[in-house]
Amino acid sequence: MRNFFTFLLLFACSCLCYSQNITLKGVITDPDNLPLESATVYLTSAKDSTVINYTITNSNGSWEMKTWKQDNPVFLKVSFIGFADHKQKIENITEGMDFGTIKLEDRSTELDAVVVEGEVPPIRIKSDTLEFNASSFKVRPDSNVQTLLKQLPGVDIDEDGKITVNGKEVNQILVNGKPFFDKDGKIALQNLPAEIINKIQVSDTKTKKEELTGQKASGNNASINFTIDEDKNKGIFGKAMAGYGTDDRYESSAIFNYFKGERKISILASSNNINSSGFSMNEIFDSMGGGRNNSIWSSSDGSFSINGVRFGGGSGITTSNMLGINYSDELVKDVDQNISYFYTSADSENNNRTEQTNFLPATEDPNNPGTTIDPSYRTISESKSDNLQFAHNFNTQFEIKLDSTTQIYLQPKFVRANNKSTNYSSRYSTKLSDNTLLNDSEGHTMTENNNSNFTNEFIFTKAFAKKGRSIDFSFENGNQKDDGYNLNQTVTNEYSYDNGIQSTTTDNRDQVRYNRQADDKYTIAVEYREPVTDSLQAKINFNYDLQKSLADRDGFDLDPATGEYTIYNDSLSNYLSSKIKTFRPTAGFNINKDKLWVNFEAGIQAAKFGAHSSYVGQNYEVNRDYVLPYLESGISYRMQKGKSLWAWYSYNVNYPQPTQVLPVADISNPLNTYTGNPDLDPQKYHNVNISYRNYDFSTRSGYNVYVWGNYNDTDITSFRTINASAKTNTTYRNISGTYRATIGANWNKQIKKDANTYRVSVGMNANYSASKGFLNEQLYDSKTLGISPRFNFTYEYGEILTINPSYNFNYNQTNYTNYVISEASNVVHKFNLQTTSYWPKNVVFGNDFGYTYNSQLADGFKKDFFLWNMSLGYNFWNDQLLFKVKVYDLLNQNIGTSRTIDATSITDQQNTVLKRYVMFSLTYTLKKFGGKQPGGGNSIRMW
Numbered sequence: 001m002r003n004f005f006t007f008l009l010l011f012a013c014s015c016l017c018y019s020q021n022i023t024l025k026g027v028i029t030d031p032d033n034l035p036l037e038s039a040t041v042y043l044t045s046a047k048d049s050t051v052i053n054y055t056i057t058n059s060n061g062s063w064e065m066k067t068w069k070q071d072n073p074v075f076l077k078v079s080f081i082g083f084a085d086h087k088q089k090i091e092n093i094t095e096g097m098d099f100g101t102i103k104l105e106d107r108s109t110e111l112d113a114v115v116v117e118g119e120v121p122p123i124r125i126k127s128d129t130l131e132f133n134a135s136s137f138k139v140r141p142d143s144n145v146q147t148l149l150k151q152l153p154g155v156d157i158d159e160d161g162k163i164t165v166n167g168k169e170v171n172q173i174l175v176n177g178k179p180f181f182d183k184d185g186k187i188a189l190q191n192l193p194a195e196i197i198n199k200i201q202v203s204d205t206k207t208k209k210e211e212l213t214g215q216k217a218s219g220n221n222a223s224i225n226f227t228i229d230e231d232k233n234k235g236i237f238g239k240a241m242a243g244y245g246t247d248d249r250y251e252s253s254a255i256f257n258y259f260k261g262e263r264k265i266s267i268l269a270s271s272n273n274i275n276s277s278g279f280s281m282n283e284i285f286d287s288m289g290g291g292r293n294n295s296i297w298s299s300s301d302g303s304f305s306i307n308g309v310r311f312g313g314g315s316g317i318t319t320s321n322m323l324g325i326n327y328s329d330e331l332v333k334d335v336d337q338n339i340s341y342f343y344t345s346a347d348s349e350n351n352n353r354t355e356q357t358n359f360l361p362a363t364e365d366p367n368n369p370g371t372t373i374d375p376s377y378r379t380i381s382e383s384k385s386d387n388l389q390f391a392h393n394f395n396t397q398f399e400i401k402l403d404s405t406t407q408i409y410l411q412p413k414f415v416r417a418n419n420k421s422t423n424y425s426s427r428y429s430t431k432l433s434d435n436t437l438l439n440d441s442e443g444h445t446m447t448e449n450n451n452s453n454f455t456n457e458f459i460f461t462k463a464f465a466k467k468g469r470s471i472d473f474s475f476e477n478g479n480q481k482d483d484g485y486n487l488n489q490t491v492t493n494e495y496s497y498d499n500g501i502q503s504t505t506t507d508n509r510d511q512v513r514y515n516r517q518a519d520d521k522y523t524i525a526v527e528y529r530e531p532v533t534d535s536l537q538a539k540i541n542f543n544y545d546l547q548k549s550l551a552d553r554d555g556f557d558l559d560p561a562t563g564e565y566t567i568y569n570d571s572l573s574n575y576l577s578s579k580i581k582t583f584r585p586t587a588g589f590n591i592n593k594d595k596l597w598v599n600f601e602a603g604i605q606a607a608k609f610g611a612h613s614s615y616v617g618q619n620y621e622v623n624r625d626y627v628l629p630y631l632e633s634g635i636s637y638r639m640q641k642g643k644s645l646w647a648w649y650s651y652n653v654n655y656p657q658p659t660q661v662l663p664v665a666d667i668s669n670p671l672n673t674y675t676g677n678p679d680l681d682p683q684k685y686h687n688v689n690i691s692y693r694n695y696d697f698s699t700r701s702g703y704n705v706y707v708w709g710n711y712n713d714t715d716i717t718s719f720r721t722i723n724a725s726a727k728t729n730t731t732y733r734n735i736s737g738t739y740r741a742t743i744g745a746n747w748n749k750q751i752k753k754d755a756n757t758y759r760v761s762v763g764m765n766a767n768y769s770a771s772k773g774f775l776n777e778q779l780y781d782s783k784t785l786g787i788s789p790r791f792n793f794t795y796e797y798g799e800i801l802t803i804n805p806s807y808n809f810n811y812n813q814t815n816y817t818n819y820v821i822s823e824a825s826n827v828v829h830k831f832n833l834q835t836t837s838y839w840p841k842n843v844v845f846g847n848d849f850g851y852t853y854n855s856q857l858a859d860g861f862k863k864d865f866f867l868w869n870m871s872l873g874y875n876f877w878n879d880q881l882l883f884k885v886k887v888y889d890l891l892n893q894n895i896g897t898s899r900t901i902d903a904t905s906i907t908d909q910q911n912t913v914l915k916r917y918v919m920f921s922l923t924y925t926l927k928k929f930g931g932k933q934p935g936g937g938n939s940i941r942m943w
Helices: 002-017 145-150 186-191 208-213 288-293
Strands: 022-029 040-045 051-056 062-067 074-079 085-090 097-103 123-126 129-133 155-157 163-165 168-175 197-204 222-228 234-245 250-260 263-272 304-306 309-311 317-332 335-358 377-403 406-432 437-463 470-498 501-531 536-559 564-592 596-615 618-640 643-654 665-669 672-675 683-696 701-722 728-735 739-753 756-775 778-797 801-817 823-837 843-854 864-876 881-888 897-901 905-910 917-932 938-942
Touching: 022 040, 040 062, 040 123, 051 062, 051 123, 085 097, 145 155, 145 186, 145 197, 163 222, 168 186, 186 250, 208 406, 208 437, 208 470, 250 917, 501 564, 536 596, 564 665, 728 756, 823 897, 843 897
Parallel strands: 022 097, 168 222, 672 728, 701 756
Antiparallel strands: 022 062, 040 051, 040 074, 074 085, 123 129, 129 197, 155 163, 163 168, 197 222, 234 250, 234 917, 250 263, 263 317, 304 309, 317 335, 335 377, 335 905, 377 406, 406 437, 437 470, 470 501, 501 536, 536 564, 564 596, 596 618, 618 643, 643 683, 665 672, 683 701, 701 728, 701 739, 739 756, 756 778, 778 801, 801 823, 823 843, 843 864, 864 881, 881 917, 897 905, 917 938
């Protein structure tokens, strides 16, 4: 293994050293000899117009392009919006060439023989939008949009599916400017065929209010919009797949799309018992990631989210079903609507084994003064659980353009869900380091909740005659209600010792607690903007926020005489409510120039906080008034295309929850009691974000560096006391001086020569944090350092072969004060190799091989494992049918172990994961598109 990995590193390094050896350069100007920044310069083959290489001019109009020797004729082409395209034939390229100054003509000028119109360059920069021409990036005819996205320079997709463009994370994916099921875009990436895409547009993600009012984006995320080719925007396409395998494993999924202009109808369905989200139609590794993600390969839990609602996943093996429909249209002129409905169900079964070492402050041995004893204790638990959930999710979105200056946006969402979680034969024990038993517990618990959630966003914007003068009004609400119960049938023993003699206190519970929880939030905001100069805009904002929370709990013990839970339990019952009213007037300004954007907003937030509770016949009230500062500011500076600096600062406040401030004891857990602290203050903290990006299109390489920090003036932390039987009583205190900081860097490069493509991505994240709290009235202080370098390399030979090795290293160390131990650390190595072969014709062969090593797992937990997935597919019947056989976990070694280190404990656990199975499946593909014929009319063609 070591020699193999060394070979891969040497191979990657040799690719990094491999570069084009011929340089072409020149200058692009307008008819007045003024330099043109961001003009596209590219080489194409004279034989078939294939794009060989391309670059972008800098602020001086200069360009430089690296290429290889070209023995056959090529064209040098130049494109810039507003000017006629330039085309120049070159018989061959054997050495470096300086083309001097190339002057583009106005489109209105009579064109001569060397200037052409109508050809789309591979890349264009339009204002703040980076636009790629999809036809310039070759992929297999059956590829999905995600495969196309991977071909673009500066785009990186990691093993968790996170997409970055030039180092900026993508948090919104649209199709023709609208969500395709969801803004997350996972369904579009996996299911839309690449062949229907015309352009890929990358821009900064805007909030809906920024989009409606035409403001620049204040955030630091990217948005990708796929535009569909006009000839392909009329037709139907989709896929249907069904598979069955060993151990009764099965999977099935289908997606159907109907597009006709503005009207788009999509239906999605899936059912499987292999931890899959169900909508991935990748012909190689479609459903294998779900099982891998449920091990320690990544932080993902195999679940997925749509419009912020998370479905499936979790620990164990999940059987899931899903049905969704999305409808998008413009039924009335200037009224766009998007409607979607999802039904999901998931049943997850899991066996869990956990060992946790809990630290306590070091104490002096009373029998040996000057000698320190270790009071830390170890908990061991085993449980078998079943989690069953289903949800109905209904989303709508309307954009109404009343006139050229007035718009309305409305987005109501509704979710109705049920969750039932059962722990069977749960066993729990706590021991000292010398195996002295402190407590144990055994029993059965069950929880069921019915949840309804309604959210809505309403935005009204109005622009006035004076340019830059505008006003907007927004209203948001969120209303959530939970009704459910908790059944607790457990026996808990606490052990104490006197001169070696053990005594036992038993807590035998057979009780049920009914819970009713309601959370409501309403926000009203008005903002007025007034232009001061062409680039300076003043603004004032008034924001009113109302938050209400209610928790009503009634507990009952079992009546042995009737077998019913009818004996009211006062200590298990309580009522808590809170109300927070916040008024925030602010004033600020925006500076909006070509390369510079500045935002500043400051004011006060006056809050009235009130909480009430009833417990064991007594009422409690906590009322506070706060007047606190509010501040946020940001700056974005673009030195030149591809190079930018972004920074953001904010001062924020989080108010405590009712359970944290009301002196009501929660004794539902016999070994953990929680009580609020009426003297608790809000959490007050500072946030800082800084990022720098530099991407060079002439070398297809770039890097980014980012820093994030959070410092708490006032934090809310736990104040825990633990008795001799390891029973915990927790309340809350304020503390200052806690913080977190993260710094990271990424570098990527793409090299392409003929059919060979090389992509290299190197990155590293480092984080450092300080945590504080109280254990047995002593202050503990822990500092954690984490370092995570990673390496990813991809080699592609045309459409025939892909080889993708990657390596991730994670190191975490926590340093402690006031504990017997001074530090704890853990190292995880993750190596993965994916290969995909499309040879011979119609045959698809893929391998996904990985090795994971976890250095510090406790005895009894396996530290390393291999995971090898294999897939073999055959396309036939004009490539409309794909027969596939795949083997998951070929070596039958997959495990679900992990280690977590925090400020007071080290936790090792193992969960159920998918083991080896073989799956046979058949996929049917349908594609029918209507296109305009040269003589007019329409045709339907099928692949």
